[in-house]
Amino acid sequence: MSLVDTSWLEKNSDKVKIIDCSWHMPQTKRSGFEEYKKLHIENAIFFDLDKNSKTDVDLPHMLTDVKSWEKILSSMGIKNEDQIVIYDNSDVISSCRCWYNFIYFGHNRNLVHVLDGGLKKWNNEKKPTVNNLTKTINTNYVANEKKELVRNKKQIDENIFISKFKIIDARSRERFEGKILEPRKGLRSGSIKNSFCLPFSELINEDHTFITKKKILEKFKLTKCELDANIVFTCGSGVTASVLALAYSLIDIKYMPIIYDGSWSEYGKTKI
Structure with missing residues (x-):
């Protein structure tokens, strides 16, 4: 859930x-x-x-x-x-x-x-809100890092040749296809070779809710990406990639989210 x-x-x-x-x-x-x-x-x-x-x-x-x-x-x-x-x-x-x-x-x-x-x-829905800062009491949180849920640039570059996983990009189609300039300075336009595009905005309704699971599945199928393959999500800086990852978890409850953390903010610095 x-x-x-x-x-x-x-x-x-x-x-x-x-x-x-x-x-x-x-x-x-x-x-x-x-x-x-x-x-x-x-x-x-x-x-x-x-x-x-x-x-x-x-x-x-x-x-x-x-x-x-x-x-x-x-x-x-x-x-x-x-x-x-x-x-x-x-x-x-x-x-x-x-x-x-x-x-x-x-x-x-x-x-x-x-x-x-x-x-x-x-x-x-006119549900209640407040403006006071929430007070917290310190705890002793213990993390358990799952490094398999992130990809780095070296792995992305290697994957272009060995294709161990598929990459889906959450940016707009215009950015993905290199038709417009990137919003961050110093980045070239374009996308990672052999990646697929599914703009995160296509999965979100006007009221900021997610579209239905059926429609989410249809959107993913339209990318032509193999949905039974290992999937890694990317975007501009790792934020909207996570929107796709959550959406995918709705149609595949066993999926654990995997993100290329550097995303285009890192990859777009590469000269070609």
């Missing part, structure tokens, strides 16, 4: 830890934390996708190390046995990246959920 709906969360809010992982593309000039301070679901804890990532690289929100992750979750008051519901107020459905991070660092995937429709749907 990767997704929960707003009614479920409203009924079970006292039984779960709620996380606001709103993150916005730099060009939007929006701050997830500033918006959180003005309005959020009661008891939600803010997760800063930029600050809670690897800080010693020039790539955006890469996975941090195990010790840092343990400190982050411990400071948020998260326990290993906690059931987690993550939401966002973002056009790129950034909650899915936080969902992936939890699973990568070993939180029981059956205990990690994304709020379908996020804060947008919650607000549209």
